[in-house]
Amino acid sequence: MLGAMTDRDGRLAIGELAARSGVAPSALRYYEELGLIHSERTAGNQRRYPRTALRRVAFVRAAQQVGLSLEEVRAALDRLPVDRAPSATEWNAVARTWQRRIEDRIAELERLKERLTGCIGCGCLSLRKCGLYNPHDAAGKHGPGARYLMEEDDPEPAGTR
Ligand code: FES
Known part of the structure; x- marks a missing residue:
């Protein structure tokens, strides 16, 4: 069953992404400004995030905990496609980029x-x-x-x- 803030394509409103990721809407808007996550707009100009945004946000949070700057995080995430869910292989390639940093x-x-x-x-x-x-x-x-x-x-x- 779809949540109240999930549309029929499974995309998440900013409130639902915030609730599920534990990251405040203001921080999510900032992440989007930096190009770490991407949204589409509804006819009413509301943000809708693909479900893969949850994994991207989790990655950002984990990367910050090990001391990566948001610029480093963006460089890593830029390796992923934005128009479809990344494959496990693509995520593994991203993870390898920060092993040295860790x-x-x-x-x-x-x-x-x-x-x-x-x-x-x-x-x-x-x-x-x-x-x-x-x-x-x-x-x-x-x-x-x-x-x-x-x-x-x-x-x-x-x-x-
Ligand atoms: S207390 Fe730091 S070197 Fe002595």
Whole structure:
């Protein structure tokens, strides 16, 4: 039986896609703006999403959890057809594109774990060497996030901070 917000072609209204995916309508509109999902319009100018949008939204959410940017997600999803449901082979090809990214993220978290464990045992909060203590955000120029914890080597030579 069709849901109240599903049309006879099985396409979903934005409210139903939001309810089923757990993603707010405003976020779904943003995803659409970015080209991550696609809709058609009814005669009354309402969005209708193909059922494959559910899988695309799930992919976006999972990809963000492992640290992929929306730009990276779009590059991956651009490999899929928009006029039909992607095959399992096509989805597998997309999944392979982010395996390397996940491996890098795991390595990054391993380094973070080691340094954080060291700091918890140490407690010195040294301006020169501590990855936790960085009051003037000298690490900011190296990029977002806890740079001293994330980077493999100290980003600045001793004495420059
Ligand atoms: S608390 Fe000593 S190095 Fe971080």
